[in-house]
Amino acid sequence: MIIVTGSATARPGHFDEMLAASLEHVHRSRLEPGCVSHAVYRDVEHPLRVVFFEQWADRDALQAHFEVAESLAFVEALGPLTSEPPTMEIHTVADRGSDASPSAG
Amino acid sequence: MIIVTGSATARPGHFDEMLAASLEHVHRSRLEPGCVSHAVYRDVEHPLRVVFFEQWADRDALQAHFEVAESLAFVEALGPLTSEPPTMEIHTVADRGSDASPSAG
Numbered sequence: 001m002i003i004v005t006g007s008a009t010a011r012p013g014h015f016d017e018m019l020a021a022s023l024e025h026v027h028r029s030r031l032e033p034g035c036v037s038h039a040v041y042r043d044v045e046h047p048l049r050v051v052f053f054e055q056w057a058d059r060d061a062l063q064a065h066f067e068v069a070e071s072l073a074f075v076e077a078l079g080p081l082t083s084e085p086p087t088m089e090i091h092t093v094a095d096r097g098s099d100a101s102p103s104a105g
Numbered sequence: 106m107i108i109v110t111g112s113a114t115a116r117p118g119h120f121d122e123m124l125a126a127s128l129e130h131v132h133r134s135r136l137e138p139g140c141v142s143h144a145v146y147r148d149v150e151h152p153l154r155v156v157f158f159e160q161w162a163d164r165d166a167l168q169a170h171f172e173v174a175e176s177l178a179f180v181e182a183l184g185p186l187t188s189e190p191p192t193m194e195i196h197t198v199a200d201r202g203s204d205a206s207p208s209a210g
Binding site for chain 2: 001003005019023039040041042043044045050051053091092093094
């Protein structure tokens with residue numbers, strides 16, 4: 001599995017528009033083949049910032065996602081709404097296990 | 106590296122208290138050995154829910170984190186504030202690379 005994390009920071013006054021575009025992207029992406037999860041969250045420590053957390057079945061699914069026209073359009077739409085370039089990191093998961101430890105982390 | 110994700114959903118009327126406890130846990134955890142990152146975010150689609158995203162250098166660092174008294178106290182504190190048991194998933198990362206793809210995901 002692949003975990004993708006990303007972030008985007010809105011220019012002041014453009015947060016709502018950035019969030020609406022992000023949610024549209026999230027909802028569309030969830031329907032793509034190989035999308036395990038896709039969500040956007042608000043950084044409680046940086047109110048103009050959102051982070052993305054995505055899980056994809058494999059590299060091929062992620063690559064196909066990158067090539068979807070609406071994905072590219074979303075990135076272009078972010079440009080004028082954000083104060084800095086969005087970030088993205090791709091993590092390949094070796095194994096995964098839920099844990100019964102008493103800590104939530 | 107290890108990626109830990111988690112979530113907690115507040116009982117109505119207890120969100121602010123849950124968030125304050127979560128932020129205290131995040132700030133304390135960031136100072137622990139082997140903590141690469143630790144953050145809490147608000148789920149924009151479920152306003153009573155927060156998610157945690159953490160990166161730890163290795164399993165030993167994560168295990169030590171689980172055994173910190175304050176980590177256990179945090180989990181206990183969540184109990185009466187949340188409407189369902191918190192979740193946690195542990196992902197071992199095989200490799201990691203930032204990506205210059207034009208998509209933010």
